[in-house]
Amino acid sequence: MKFTVPDICDEFYEKIQIGDSFYNSYGGIEKFYGEIQTAQCEHSNSVVKDIVKNNGKGKVLFISHTGKDLCSMVGDQIAQIAYENQWSGIVVDGYIRDVEVIKDIQIGLYAKNSFPKKTDKTVGAGQINVPFKIKEINIVPGYWIYVDSNGWAISNSKLEF
Numbered sequence: 001m002k003f004t005v006p007d008i009c010d011e012f013y014e015k016i017q018i019g020d021s022f023y024n025s026y027g028g029i030e031k032f033y034g035e036i037q038t039a040q041c042e043h044s045n046s047v048v049k050d051i052v053k054n055n056g057k058g059k060v061l062f063i064s065h066t067g068k069d070l071c072s073m074v075g076d077q078i079a080q081i082a083y084e085n086q087w088s089g090i091v092v093d094g095y096i097r098d099v100e101v102i103k104d105i106q107i108g109l110y111a112k113n114s115f116p117k118k119t120d121k122t123v124g125a126g127q128i129n130v131p132f133k134i135k136e137i138n139i140v141p142g143y144w145i146y147v148d149s150n151g152w153a154i155s156n157s158k159l160e161f
Contacts, residue, residue, distance in 0.1 A: 001031050003161055005150045012159055017137045019152035021093060026102050027079065027109030031148040034060040034088035035158070038141050040127045041094075042067040045078065045119045047126035052078055056087030060108075060145050064132050065094025071119045072097035074109065083107040089147060093134050110147060 009018055037059050039048050051061055061082070063073050074090060076098035082090055089108025095115035096102065102109055129141040137154060144155045 001033070003031075003033070003146060003148075005146055005148045005153050008146050008153050008159065008161070011161070012153075012155065015159070016153045016155045019134070019137055019154065021134050021137070023091060023110035023112060023152070025108075025110055025149060026096060026099050026114070027089065028104055028106040029089070029108040032060065032089035032108035033144065033146040034058050036060055036062050036139065036141055036143045036145050036154070038062050038064070038129055038132065038139060040064045040066055040130055040132055041073060041119070042125065043069055043071060043120050044122040044125035045073045046121060046123050047128050048073060049078055049081070051128060052082040052085060052087060054085060056082060056085050058088060060088050060147070061090045062139050062145065063090065063092045063094060064134065064139070065092065070095060070115050071117045072115050073119065074111070075118070076101035076105070079105045079107055079109055091145065091147065091152070108147060110152070
């Protein structure tokens with residue numbers, strides 16, 4: 001992948017939103033991009049598990065944890081399934097767990113931090129492919145996200161570089 005988020009910010013400043021929430025890298029890959037799919041979850045990650053079972057080639061799953069209670073939206077099993085189904089990466093506006101295993105899975109995975117508690121397993125809880133905001137940034141299914149260790153940026157269409 002021949003891009004950096006700073007270069008994207010310089011070249012495409014008028015066409016992008018620059019992420020103003022800060023995430024840590026946990027996966028085996030630090031740089032990735034793709035078309036956004038979304039999951040909005042309160043205390044169950046069952047929809048996340050359903051989404052990553054699908055072919056994710058060229059896609060990035062952006063998860064918004066909306067619940068008050070701390071819990072992890074992604075663990076090693078979900079990360080492994082996403083890798084096997086060719087997802088480019090996962091961004092979690094929330095927490096993950098099993099970081100010692102996830103670091104060896106060749107997928108991009110960024111999150112706020114780790115937290116060891118699992119979610120409840122309410123089947124079907126959560127929303128798939130709905131737009132939401134993270135601070136002032138619009139996260140919209142079908143938009144494109146570019147992520148590296150410098151940060152992240154979103155465009156409403158694929159950038160050509």
